[in-house]
Structure formats: structure tokens, C-alpha cells
Amino acid sequence: MLTNRMFDEMNRLFDAAVADTFTAPAVAYPPMNLWEDDDQFYAEAEMPGLKRDDIQITVTQGDQLTISGERKPDTADGCVWHRQECGHGRFSRTVTLPAIVDVDMIEASYDAGVLTLTLPKSEKAKPRRIAVKGATEYPAVTANAE
Numbered sequence: 596m597l598t599n600r601m602f603d604e605m606n607r608l609f610d611a612a613v614a615d616t617f618t619a620p621a622v623a624y625p626p627m628n629l630w631e632d633d634d635q636f637y638a639e640a641e642m643p644g645l646k647r648d649d650i651q652i653t654v655t656q657g658d659q660l661t662i663s664g665e666r667k668p669d670t671a672d673g674c675v676w677h678r679q680e681c682g683h684g685r686f687s688r689t690v691t692l693p694a695i696v697d698v699d700m701i702e703a704s705y706d707a708g709v710l711t712l713t714l715p716k717s718e719k720a721k722p723r724r725i726a727v728k729g730a731t732e733y734p735a736v737t738a739n740a741e
Contacts, residue, residue, distance in 0.1 A: 600691050603691060623688055624682070624686050624688060625640040625641055625642045625662060625686070625688060625710070626640070626641050627639065627640045627641075627662075627688070627690065629690065629692075631693070631716075633721070633722075634715060634716055634721070635713055635714060635715045635716060636692055636693070636694075636696060636712075636713075636714040636716065637711070637712065637713055637714070638660065638690075638710075638711070638712040638714065639709055639710065639711050639712075640662055640688075640709070640710040640712075641708060641709055641710075642664070642666075642705075642708055642709070642710055643708035644666060644681070644708065645664060645666055645705075645708070647705045649664045649665055649666070649667070650662065650663075650664040650705065650710060651663045651664055652701075652703055652710075652712065654696060654698050654701065654714070657695035657696060657698065657717065658691055658692040658693075658694065658695050658696065659689055659690075659691060659692070660689065660690050660691075660692055660712075660714070661687060661688065661689040662687070662688050662710065663685070663686060663687035663688070664685070664686060665684065665685045665686070666682065666683045666684065666686070667683060668683040668684075692714065694716055694717070694720035695716070695717040695719060695720045696714040696715060696716055696717055696720070697714075697715045697716070697717050697718075700715040701713065701714050701715070
């Protein structure tokens with residue numbers, strides 16, 4: 596997990612370093628918000644104009660969230676385009692979550708162009724309180740004198 600995040604950051608830094616100064620930097624699509632509470636991660640991705648069936652969500656290795664799909668272009672017979680700024684085509688975005696999630700409990704909804712995901716943390720990923728014992732709570736250690 597840590598290794599994946601390090602590679603993601605290295606790629607981001609190198610991509611920015613070699614970007615052509617006359618070309619606008621590529622924007623990750625779809626734009627996402629990701630946050631957490633004690634039990635779950637939450638993600639929102641803005642994808643206006645897509646149909647629910649055009650979106651695929653996968654989680655691999657327990658912490659690799661991928662949102663992919665296709666935005667189909669509007670095609671009207673006999674039209675002449677004067678400006679076409681809205682992108683179309685296939686897209687895929689993968690983010691590394693800070694901890695492993697319970698894949699069987701993930702919930703997804705899509706409303707008004709916003710995909711909302713609730714990703715429950717795996718029980719293994721949740722913090723646990725460890726009781727600290729005093730020296731008097733351990734059995735006495737005796738050496739065998741032979």
C-alpha cells in the first residue's frame with residue numbers, strides 16, 4: 596500500500612516535470628473527493644452526462660479503487676460544430692485508498708452526475724486499542740537450576 600502511494604506520487608512529480616509548457620496539464624478524470632471517518636471511506640466523483648450503465652467500479656488488492664467508463668459523444672446528422680469543449684471517450688482513474696476495504700459491503704449511487712461511494716474499512720484496517728499490562732500481571736519467570 597505504501598509502495599503504491601510512493602509510486603503514484605513519483606509518477607505525478609515526473610509527469611509535471613516533463614510536461615510541455617505550451618500544453619495545459621492533463622486533468623485527472625473524473626475529479627474526485629475522498630475522505631474518511633472511523634469506519635468508512637467516502638468518495639465522490641463528478642461525471643455529468645453519463646448514464647449509470649456507462650460506469651464501472653472495481654476494487655482490487657483491497658485498496659485500489661478504479662472508476663472507469665465511457666462518455667459517448669453527441670452525434671447529430673448534418674450539424675456543424677462551432678465549439679466542442681466537452682470531452683468524450685473512454686476513461687479510467689485508479690486511486691490508492693489509505694487502508695483495505697470490505698469489498699462485499701461497498702455501496703454506490705449515481706445522482707445528478709455525481710457518483711457517491713461508501714467503502715467500509717476492513718476489520719483488519721480499523722485501529723484497535725491494546726491493553727498494556729503491568730509487570731505484576733505476567734507470570735513469574737524462573738530459571739531452571741540444574
